[in-house]
Amino acid sequence: MIDQTITQTISTCLKKHRKLLVAYSGGVDSTVLLHALVKLKQQADLAVRAIYIHHGLSQNADNWASHCQQQCQQWEIPFIIEKVKLDTSAGNIEEQARHARYQAIYHHLKSDEMLCTAQHLDDQCETFLLALKRGSGPSGLSAMPVENQQHLRPLLTISRKQIEAYANWHQLTWIEDESNQDDHYDRNFLRLNVLPIIDQRWPQFSQMVARSASLCQQQEALINELLLNDFHQVLTQQGQLRLSPLRDYSEYKRNAILRMWLRHQHVMMPSQKQLALIWQTVVQAKNDANPQFVLHHKQIRRYQNLLYLLPLYKDTELEVINWDLTSPLVLPDHIGELHALYQNDLTCRLPNRDEHITVRFHAQGQLQIVNRQGSRAIKKLWQENHIPPWMRTRIPLIYYDEQLICAVGVFVTDQGKGSQIDFRVT
Known part of the structure; x- marks a missing residue:
């Protein structure tokens, strides 16, 4: 029964998508996802590749890469190993690893492919609670969608218990990342110390959180739909924002437009404080000033009543x-x-x-x-x-x-x- 549930869920999620790149870590979640896609591949016209991101954080990473390579050879799946470098002294290694992982994956993702990742119902619950901890609004509390742009999460409505049951039923082999037991990381702390207690009291808690996340997604979609015309009116063909109309908007509407602009250019969402600083230090700077605000490896600048989002340029003056x-x-x-x-x-x-x-x-x-x-x-x-x-x-x-x-x-x-x-x- 669990075999059919997971296979059918993935098949429904795929819709007309037939070219897939699977983020394969070798853990039980991505192993189940890849195994189910291999089974579907035999029944449907699917082209499936897999990619392993080697972070170099564990002494076992080479062995994990070898395990994934051997498994893909057995299942006749084209396989990529990509190494990334992280600065362990720079702090927030979780965020660094995630950013580097997706940057490496998207480098290999073809224009006609969909990225498939193995986030599941319990991951959705953790993501929601982490957003709650950060004081996020509807956008952050929307957590993860099943599909957005070139990214599919076919297991998002499947629980961890169901995934483990599928893996055991098919006698799959997978790796256990020792860092998953380190509750120094926020997500692991929730998974190991908080959610088990909540689940004992409220067994359907993850499903209810997923429902709340879905409602937040609907609210966010409605807000975006209502603001879309205004957004296009203030957006230039080159992607800058016209500041004159923004100055006449309420703070709430202005901040929503700014978030849409940043999301449109694939920048991580700023906090409420950062939004306020962008407006105060860049937009409201004196006319003869040359203001700049750095946000997640980008810079926000103002020139001739336009707001620009730019890369961080190196100094070339002495070249x-x-x-x-x-x-x-x-x-x-x-x-x-x-x-x-x-x-x-x-x-x-x-x-x-x-x-x-x-x-x-x-x-x-x-x-x-x-x-x-x-x-x-x-x-x-x-x-x-x-x-x-x-x-x-x-x-x-x-x-x-x-x-x-x-x-x-x-x-x-x-x-x-x-x-x-x-x-x-x-």
Whole structure:
């Protein structure tokens, strides 16, 4: 009976999805998920792969990877091992491991595949309680959906006891991660010390929590539906937020729009305090300020009444790179490749034989620009060309000896005037 229940539940969850990548740790949950998919694969047109993420936190990790590889060979499932590095001194190793795990998995996930993970009913209960501990609202208390974007959780309505019963019935073998017994971790503390006592008193507690999470999901979906038109009105085509309409919204509506924006760009949700700080320190900063707020390896910036979400850029101001023009130049910090072009709309002169070419990312002083009367401070030139402050050290500057010739794609100085060469970043 349990065999049929789990198989049918997974089959219903899959719907029309036929290409799957299973996050396979070798534990009982993911072993049952993969085994059930192998059985379904024999009956339906399924393409199933598995991936093991090697965190390197346990001395047994190599053995676990070997176990998973052997099991996949036996079940004739293509298998990937991916190693990730964690900084054990940086704190919150649970969050680090989760972030690194999903980053590695999504690197391998194909555009036409769905990621399948083995979270179950008890995991849902733990996630809900952890969100409650953090003081989360409906979004956090929604816990985990069965499906979102490219992610499926086919076992989310199945209990841990049912999963273990299935594994024992089919005489499956799995690994036991010793860290699961360490109640220093919040999730393990709930699993080992709290939920067993609650389940003794209220055996249906996990199901009731799942129901509450589902109701929170419905409420969150309704809020998003009601706000969707407003969200699209304040969102630019490039993904920035227009601040003028936001200033007229109530605090509640404004915060909901900000959360939608961050979720839209796959950023972990900020706390209420962080939202307040974003508004106070970035949006409400003085007009001549250059405010920045760092949030989960991203930066939030304001420029010309728009709110930007950007990566954390490295400082390139001191970079000086020699270039001979003969091949594309790879620029630092993923800025792109710099090319020298010799046809169509050429804007600069070629260097003289005795002139040395360098690429830099910082300039100062007054400049005379082609087709402009008088000189301009470079800060004014950036402003006139609507270049945000954080981009001003990411635009390559071409120098012949110590003379600035051009800011690629922005302006050419009188000293670089000509029609023999052009520069482009790709």
